[in-house]
Amino acid sequence: MDYRTRIISSLAECGQAAWDALVLAQPERNPFLSWAFLHALHESGSACKATGWTPQYLTLWDGEQLAAALPLYVKDHSYGEYVFDWAWADAYQRNGLEYYPKLLSAIPFTPVSGSRLLARDAAARAALVQALCELQQTNALSSTHILYPPAEQAEMLEAAGFLIRRGVQFHWKNEGYEDFEQFLSTLQQKKRKNIRAERRKVAEAGIVMRQVRGVDATEADWIFFKRCYDRTYLEHRSTPYLNLDFFLRIAQSMPANLLLVVAEREGKPIASSLLVHDTEKLYGRYWGAIEHHPCLHFETAYYQPLEFCIANRISYFEGGAQGEHKMARGFLPEATWSAHWLAHPAFADAIERFLARENSGMENYIGELNERNPFAR
Known part of the structure; x- marks a missing residue:
């Protein structure tokens, strides 16, 4: 033709x-x-x-x-x-x-x-x-x-x-798990123990996690996420690629594909991650924090998204580029x-x-x- x-x-x-x-x-x-x-x-x-x-x-x-x-x-x-x-x-x-x-x-x-x-x-x-x-x-x-x-x-x-x-x-596959504990039960004992210890440290610091779907996210949620996103680049001495206008645009045009995970302590947000999804896959994108706590990154960027996959019957979680450390958390090459x-x-x-x-x-x-x-x- x-x-x-x-x-x-x-x-x-x-x-x-x-x-x-x-x-x-x-x-x-x-x-x-x-x-x-x-x-x-x-x-x-x-x-x-x-x-x-x-x-x-x-x-x-x-x-x-x-x-x-x-x-x-x-x-x-x-x-x-x-x-x-x-x-x-x-x-x-x-x-x-x-x-x-x-x-x-x-x-x-x-x-x-x-x-x-x-x-x-x-x-x-x-x-x-x-x-x-x-x-x-x-x-x-x-x-x-x-x-x-x-x-x-x-x-x-x-x-x-x-x-x-x-x-x-490194990608994670949902084998039809009923909950996070069932997923943990499939891992080697040392891996299970380490993940439980990491999640416990976050809980003991008084940190509460909130999953916010794109359709429910407010402009304040996006402004706070952008603050966290910029902080990550600042700590790596580099310039952020994406501006607030971009995030607000996708918040308006494709909210059903977006998930914000927000960590709060004493009623105030201290960290956030952004994930993108369809019915089949969840994609980890960006994260950042304005307070540093042990294992907060793992909870915000990995464990909460895994719980979201299990609860919503999403088959795969792609955590982003690189990172052998993901294998200890159930991701495979x-x-x-x-x-x-x-x-x-x-x-x-x-x-x-x-x-x-x-x-x-x-x-x-x-x-x-x-x-x-x-x-x-």
């Missing part, structure tokens, strides 16, 4: 109905692909040209119908990606070459796997890959990077000449993928050899992690 190709700089150019209809057609969809989430990132100024995330979405049209789309950005840096290519950029610079700008397909600041090659059917998806290859061959950018696609789309991209990189995250194309033949060859070694090491690493399974045998 002869599709019409358009590069769009704003999702307003295709409209919410067309975009969300395309997302709903994907088996690997999640709330982060929604028009509400992405448009809020752009319109709030969190992910835009001024912050080094210039939207250049690649879209295919069948007449007036959106047939396929690829969330795509021209990036001036590598912040907010979670698949680290700083060493590649440094190698380019040391050889007198420009690595930036580059093309990036990702959900800004969101290391969550999901469809990147959005298409209504297999033919449209194949045409989208072809259009991407033509685009990167004709532009003057150093490279194209597609982060956290599902395995099937990674295979498509590999067949189209992309180099595949393997990573790992899951492979993730990214795809990379580099215009410079010598660098493409060097990175291909690097990835062969890294991917082999990652496979061994995941195998070693699985041998440390926290569940009782």
Whole structure:
């Protein structure tokens, strides 16, 4: 089919109905692909040209119908990606070459796997890959990077000449637990004992936890959460990616997908975490505290969300990027993928050899992690 190709700089150019209809057609969809989430990132100024995330979405049209789309950005840096290519950029610079700008397909600041090659059917998806290859061959950018696609789309991209990189995250699976204690009973004794001790420390500090669904959250709840979010970045001596306008926008446009966990002491909030969910998965996103108490992070960002999953029959909890410490709390390793194309033949060859070694090491690493399974045998 002869599709019409358009590069769009704003999702307003295709409209919410067309975009969300395309997302709903994907088996690997999640709330982060929604028009509400992405448009809020752009319109709030969190992910835009001024912050080094210039939207250049690649879209295919069948007449007036959106047939396929690829969330795509021209990036001036590598912040907010979670698949680290700083060493590649440094190698380019040391050889007198420009690595930036580059093309990036990702959900800004969101290391969550999901469809990147959005298409209504297999033919449209194949045409989208072809259009991407033509685009990167004709532009003057150093490279194209597609982060956290599902395995099937990674295979498509590999067949189209992309180099595949393997990573790992830690996910929790709900085995139909009736309550948190039943989940604990499946863990090794030492793990159970440690989790109970951590939760007891929080309770003994007089801290009370409150789960606030997005539909019930007040503006004051969001302002306090933003204060906690900023505090986390301040403690790591970095600048927050997201502004209050973004959080207030998603609070209005997708409240049914949001959960705030608020910790209170003596009637005052002292910590908060934000999670995003659909009926199948819960995604841990951000947390912060204005008072420090032992194990408060684990309670706010892990144990309360696990209780929410169990109570609402949510099958999976993805706690975010990295973190072997999650295994002690019932999370298991899951492979993730990214795809990379580099215009410079010598660098493409060097990175291909690097990835062969890294991917082999990652496979061994995941195998070693699985041998440390926290569940009782």
